[in-house]
Amino acid sequence: MTNADVSTGDLARAGFADRFGRSPLGVWSAPGRVNLIGEHTDYNEGFVFPFAIDRRTVVALGERSDRAIRVASTFAPESVEIAIDDLTPGAVDGWAAYPLGVVWALGASGADLASVRGVDLFIDSDVPVGAGLSSSAAIECAVALALDEHWALGLDRPALASVGQLAENRVVGAPTGIMDQSASLLGEADAGVFLDCRSRDAEVVDLGFAAAGLSVLVIDTHVSHEHATGGYAARRASCEAGAAALGVPSLRDVDPGDLPRAAELLDDETFRRVRHVVTENRRVLDTVRSLREHGPASIGALLEASHASMRDDFEISVPELDLAVATAVDAGAVGARMTGGGFGGAAIALVADDLVETTSGAVRAAFAAAGFREPTIFTVAPSQGARRDG
Template sequence: MSEAFTQRVGTAPEGVWAAPGRVNLIGEHTDYNDGFVMPFALPQRALLAARRRDDERWRLVSVDLDEEHELGVDDLVQGSPGWQSYLAGVVWVLREAGHRVGGADLVISSDVPVGAGLSSSAALECVTLAALADLYDLEIEPLERARLARRAENEYVGAPTGLLDQAASTLCRAGHALFMDCRSGEVEQVPFDLAAAGLELLVLDTAVAHSHVDGEYGERRASCEAAARVLGVPALRDVTDLDAALAALEDEVLRRRVRHVVTEDDRVLRAVELLRAGDVAGLAPLLDASHVSMRDDYEITVPAVDDAVTSARAHGALGARMTGGGFGGCIIALVEHGRAEEVGAAVAADQTAAGHPQPRWFSAQPSAGAGRV
């Protein structure tokens, strides 16, 4: 990245920073319901080389797209389209929060798959925030960094995401999953040693792209907020009697949404207990149940994703589910050690035979969060 920066800017960067994509092991669409999540960071990451400028202008360069944009203060406009909005949004939100951030040249490259539900956008935001915080000596705690990055996506980009993605990209540690209470911000690094358990976690990108900036994601969030109002609770995380809650809701769609969120929160809590006890294989039925809930109650899967999950189970996966915001993207599958490539290839063959796009796959290892390289 240093060489790419020098080629584009004409001088050496002051440093290089990295922030990862993430896989959400369990806990889908629970974050904006003040619930529980458990992601881990991927080795795939965004890399950013950066250098301060003397003016209040920002040069944003994508090595991958061979594109360059230069912005001034007046160009930091909410709702601006394009990849550059994720970087510009971080500049905007830092300044909105009262942090003294001057100009910078920012050159970025990422190998986090785009549109796969692996938080490629959060990686861009979190690496930009890490770089600017270091360059301008900003004292910002890790969780607050995640919250600021989420504000950039919510308020500048216009995607109504929860805190999961940015928290994972910022806070995760290698060899661990991140158990997070999205209301209190409390986190626990839970050991997640797949190899010791004789297992691998296959991540398969169905190549059906999704986007958070669309009506479906926003509709799910709005329906949860509507259900919470009817039930008289601050958020669906506060539903303690699911049967009573379902009986109190007349709308069948709201009943399904509530059932998913409440049962998914419970699955996260059960998964944490399993990992604390070192029982990685015990996650398998929770993955299966999570997928059924997302398919039937939250209605965020698509045929290619459902078929990939079914195929993975048929070819020997212990458990499998969609991961990410939905409407495309990736599945994860818990498989015996050494079988990820075999199962991935078998699922890919089934997908193409069914007329779905050709997928990509890899074996995921829990990796470190954002920081200077």
């Protein structure tokens, strides 16, 4: 456990005691994630390749004598309380929808909550919000793991990932796929989670970044995005329309060789959305193969091609992300791309350890010259997934 993990866990314990007047029964945590490659492929039943990061959300839990759930956190002044039996989609909103949505989703997924007692939950996190690092899934997975153990529900980690996704889709209202929760629950140190989003089969694949002397640099542009509205939902609708027009269950079933036919059948915008998903699925497979055969220094061109596809075909990048990627590559990064749902958030760059400071300085200077807000730049390491911390 790192010092950051300890301090975050201590903050959650102290926050619980301060807010609720007693000590918690236990503390659980779950990480955010970086998606190395495979963007907007998850809800198209395709392939993704994320990894869990060393930024975590911690939940401290204490039992109640009634059937109410009360949640509080370091990032919101108010506590929110609701009876388990009153939890429905639409009953809560704001930040509390993430942890409370998990409670509803557990019941909706078939867990027997009829006899469980309520709990108080206090949440702390050092996963940046709005940076495309899935702070939302970190909350959902930490809460799901805590409740599964405390209530002795006996769910495995793929089932808990599905619970988190259901909470995000139905209670939060964000039409996301299964990737974020899977990475947060299944991640391991210096490894990625190669996930088939159709079968839900997951394979842990060594990344080899540490042995190769490579760091993952996160460049948070501070351009905020909101998955539950606007562009994300529109992109998902375009993908569904493209699959329907091509007569396939999902874009997973379209091969790169089918793209000329797709170009004839679809309008230009829908075709470009389809082309991104189809070629991104291929890039995920090629990245996993390249890592196994040639190591992490071989994947730079695939990362850059992914960014170009998101910029030009899926149109989810922004000028700040494009500048971050181009500047990092010019400064010597192995490769770089935007990560996350898009319309803001963060870019990642795979950088030699001895070039981290140089690359960071180059990006800051480029942002200043462009008149953009100064980015927050930090490194992350592929890390262990959700766990009990005490």
